[in-house]
Amino acid sequence: QRVGAEPRSEFTQVRHRVPMISLDNAMDDGELADFHRRVTESVKGGADVVYTAEPKLDGLAVSIRYEDGFLVQAATRGDGSTGEDITQNVRTIQNVPLRLLGPDCPVVIEVRGEVYMTHAGFERLNSDARRRGDEPFANPRNAAAGSLRQLDPRITAGRPLTFCCYGWGETSEPPGDSQFAMIRRIAAWGVPISRDLRQVMGLDACRAYFDDLGRRRDALGYDIDGVVFKVDRLADQAALGATAHHPRWAVARKFPPQEALTVVEAVEFQVGRTGAVTPVARLRPVQVGGVTVSNATLHNMDEVRRKDVRVGDTVYVRRAGDVIPEVVRVLAE
Numbered sequence: 248q249r250v251g252a253e254p255r256s257e258f259t260q261v262r263h264r265v266p267m268i269s270l271d272n273a274m275d276d277g278e279l280a281d282f283h284r285r286v287t288e289s290v291k292g293g294a295d296v297v298y299t300a301e302p303k304l305d306g307l308a309v310s311i312r313y314e315d316g317f318l319v320q321a322a323t324r325g326d327g328s329t330g331e332d333i334t335q336n337v338r339t340i341q342n343v344p345l346r347l348l349g350p351d352c353p354v355v356i357e358v359r360g361e362v363y364m365t366h367a368g369f370e371r372l373n374s375d376a377r378r379r380g381d382e383p384f385a386n387p388r389n390a391a392a393g394s395l396r397q398l399d400p401r402i403t404a405g406r407p408l409t410f411c412c413y414g415w416g417e418t419s420e421p422p423g424d425s426q427f428a429m430i431r432r433i434a435a436w437g438v439p440i441s442r443d444l445r446q447v448m449g450l451d452a453c454r455a456y457f458d459d460l461g462r463r464r465d466a467l468g469y470d471i472d473g474v475v476f477k478v479d480r481l482a483d484q485a486a487l488g489a490t491a492h493h494p495r496w497a498v499a500r501k502f503p504p505q506e507a508l509t510v511v512e513a514v515e516f517q518v519g520r521t522g523a524v525t526p527v528a529r530l531r532p533v534q535v536g537g538v539t540v541s542n543a544t545l546h547n548m549d550e551v552r553r554k555d556v557r558v559g560d561t562v563y564v565r566r567a568g569d570v571i572p573e574v575v576r577v578l579a580e
């Protein structure tokens with residue numbers, strides 16, 4: 248149980264003492280190899296450079312500040328220099344510690360990471376919304392964003408949000424020698440981190456991690472859009488520095504998107520063995536996550552009405568693993 252707070256009329260602005268910059272993307276294997284080449288050209292140890300590897304969660308970046316072990320402030324990324332104060336909302340996230348553990352927790356630390364919603368939490372939230380006759384959320388990311396942006400923290404408290412730390416901002420603590428060791432220390436203070444965080448050496452190990460996570464992507468239970476690789480040695484990170492936009496010591500190797508836009512050319516009604524009727528959208532063929540999709544389920548007539556799908560509409564289709572592709576929503580605009 249956690250003590251709540253009154254609704255607010257607006258969010259106040261928070262200036263990030265250490266900017267929250269975004270990551271550069273590697274859209275294919277060649278771009279990952281380019282990143283690795285740039286790194287090896289400027290750090291000692293050359294090809295044997297060690298990276299941390301972890302899933303890139305598809306959520307919202309937040310920074311959570313602890314002073315003397317107490318959670319004192321939480322903020323959105325915003326434009327990277329200034330975000331919004333969402334302290335009272337973040338305090339309602341069950342796996343965010345309000346106090347850090349242990350005698351050795353630092354005087355000041357800002358932990359940074361992603362707030363997201365699991366598939367199970369998202370399904371529960373949307374089925375509750377449908378039961379009440381409310382508009383469901385389009386995807387877990389929108390649901391997480393809408394939940395964090397509530398002015399009334401009591402609403403956020405009822406939403407199934409989860410936090411995962413991947414880095415830090417201002418800290419009074421010398422972070423030690425490596426990214427991996429610092430994240431493990433943060434975890435020892437009670438802050439959740441990715442169970443898939445690993446150290447990998449060289450480009451081939453990065454590729455193997457990426458391929459393995461790609462195979463497991465649909466079984467993770469939450470959306471990810473890639474893998475983040477970071478040069479592990481903090482001295483090397485400092486030497487590599489940053490451009491105006493991105494750190495030079497990290498990259499997000501992206502997976503192909505699981506959603507694409509196409510046009511509904513017809514709707515047909517399939518009758519199953521039990522007599523159940525399933526409306527199926529016949530689509531203009533489109534590539535989704537490396538596979539050509541030309542049919543997508545519309546589930547049942549309630550869903551057709553709710554989504555208001557009509558022949559000729561432009562729609563988002565989504566496929567995940569072996570699941571039958573589905574029409575997610577109409578692009579009304």
Ligand code: I6G
Pocket residue numbers: 267268269270301302303304308413414475494497
């Ligand atoms: O947006 C991000 C997602 C994941 C990140 C990130 C990350 O690490 C796993 N790390 C950094 C350093 C930044 N953005 C800036």
